[in-house]
Amino acid sequence: MSNETISRRTLIKGALVGLAAVPAAALANPQAAKPAAPAAPAAGGLLDPASPQAKALGYVHDANKVDPKANPMHKAGQFCHNCVQWTAAADAPQGPCNLFPGKVVKGGGWCKVWALKPGAKLG
Ligand code: SF4
Structure with missing residues (x-):
């Protein structure tokens, strides 16, 4: 050899x-x-407050501009970012809401079905 x-x-x-x-x-x-997982599907565009779905729930981009006469249930400190339906980080400027699939809402927004997320605080 x-x-x-x-x-x-x-x-x-x-x-x-x-x-x-x-x-x-x-x-x-x-x-x-495994190959790298594909990125999570990006949420759609910003919800238009003038859209029929948004109007039906009284959604506004700025909770500080909620009409108190039309929405007497609104209280200071209620925002999308502390709502139970908000699925983004609390400090995200905008993110998905369970009620508006395929769209994002403003963290400072609000609508008539707002409810405090467990563990969150008003403000
Ligand atoms: S349900 Fe909550 S997070 Fe969604 S738009 Fe209304 S207030 Fe914002």
């Missing part, structure tokens, strides 16, 4: 060991074998 043959045999063994190690590594960490 020549040195060249041994060298070729060693090379082939090393390659086989290397190929076997890749699936073993993937089994040890299944996330490593």
Whole structure:
């Protein structure tokens, strides 16, 4: 057996060991074998307060401009960002609302079905 043959045999063994190690590594960490997850679908555009759905619930982008006569139930400190239907981070400027799928609302917005999110505070 020549040195060249041994060298070729060693090379082939090393390659086989290397190929076997890749699936073993993937089994040890299944996330490593998966392609990157696609980004979450982006929410749609900003809800238009003039849209029929928004008007039906009295949605406004700025809760400080709620008409008190038309909405006597509105209290200071009620905003979309502290509403139970808000699904974004409390400090997000805008985010999804369960009542308006495919749209985002303003964190400072408000509508007639506002309800305090558990653990949130007014303001
Ligand atoms: S349900 Fe809550 S988060 Fe959605 S628009 Fe009305 S006040 Fe804002």
